[in-house]
Amino acid sequence: AQSVTQLGSHVSVSEGALVLLRCNYSSSVPPYLFWYVQYPNQGLQLLLKYTSAATLVKGINGFEAEFKKSETSFHLTKPSAHMSDAAEYFCAVTTGGGNKLTFGTGTQLKVEL
Amino acid sequence: DTAVSQTPKYLVTQMGNDKSIKCEQNLGHDTMYWYKQDSKKFLKIMFSYNNKELIINETVPNRFSPKSPDKAHLNLHINSLELGDSAVYFCASSPGDKEAFFGQGTRLTVV
Numbered sequence: 001a002q003s004v005t006q007l008g009s010h011v012s013v014s015e016g017a018l019v020l021l022r023c024n025y026s027s028s029v030p031p032y033l034f035w036y037v038q039y040p041n042q043g044l045q046l047l048l049k050y051t052s053a054a055t056l057v058k059g060i061n062g063f064e065a066e067f068k069k070s071e072t073s074f075h076l077t078k079p080s081a082h083m084s085d086a087a088e089y090f091c092a093v094t095t096g097g098g099n100k101l102t103f104g105t106g107t108q109l110k111v112e113l
Numbered sequence: 114d115t116a117v118s119q120t121p122k123y124l125v126t127q128m129g130n131d132k133s134i135k136c137e138q139n140l141g142h143d144t145m146y147w148y149k150q151d152s153k154k155f156l157k158i159m160f161s162y163n164n165k166e167l168i169i170n171e172t173v174p175n176r177f178s179p180k181s182p183d184k185a186h187l188n189l190h191i192n193s194l195e196l197g198d199s200a201v202y203f204c205a206s207s208p209g210d211k212e213a214f215f216g217q218g219t220r221l222t223v224v
Contacts (some may be wrong), residue, residue, distance in 0.1 A: 043218050046214070
């Protein structure tokens with residue numbers, strides 16, 4: 001069984017501030033982990049992925065995430081928020097082998113001036 | 114070129130009607146999915162097909178019937194639409210063991 005918990009359904013930051021979106025996972029086997037972003041009325045776009053290589057993963061738009069097995073976490077960060085980062089962010093887990101992606105409940109990021 | 118395309122993008126229909134949503138992917142992936150996103154943005158898998166064969170059916174009502182004529186297409190037919198079926202439906206494809214690539218979604222509104 002696999003699951004994902006995203007702490008904080010809404011996160012608000014000032015433009016230029018650090019972005020930290022939290023994700024904790026549960027998996028009985030080594031997981032593959034992903035962050036997706038969804039802009040209003042759009043589909044989901046892959047930001048970055050962890051597939052058992054480097055634990056610090058860099059993605060698009062300046063985002064990165066670190067896989068911490070001891071904490072079962074895969075938090076998403078960005079050093080400096082931009083207005084264009086305002087969107088819904090989803091963490092997802094799979095165990096591979098054609099298994100489904102299981103999504104967290106999402107975190108809406110608001111960026112204020 | 115759009116990798117995963119769904120049609121229509123918007124669908125408004127009356128209760129009791131039957132409707133279909135089409136999905137095509139040009140990525141050469143073997144696995145395709147249908148996900149439902151409810152009004153609270155929660156994403157839940159409905160079906161998964163691998164090379165035209167159903168491999169996941171997540172306790173979806175029988176009124177929902179997926180069909181995969183070939184591995185590049187996965188259509189979703191819904192009979193006797195209900196108000197609770199209103200949602201955004203996403204098609205996705207995957208090379209089979211990692212990330213999924215999503216279409217733009219179909220916003221279904223049942224009135």
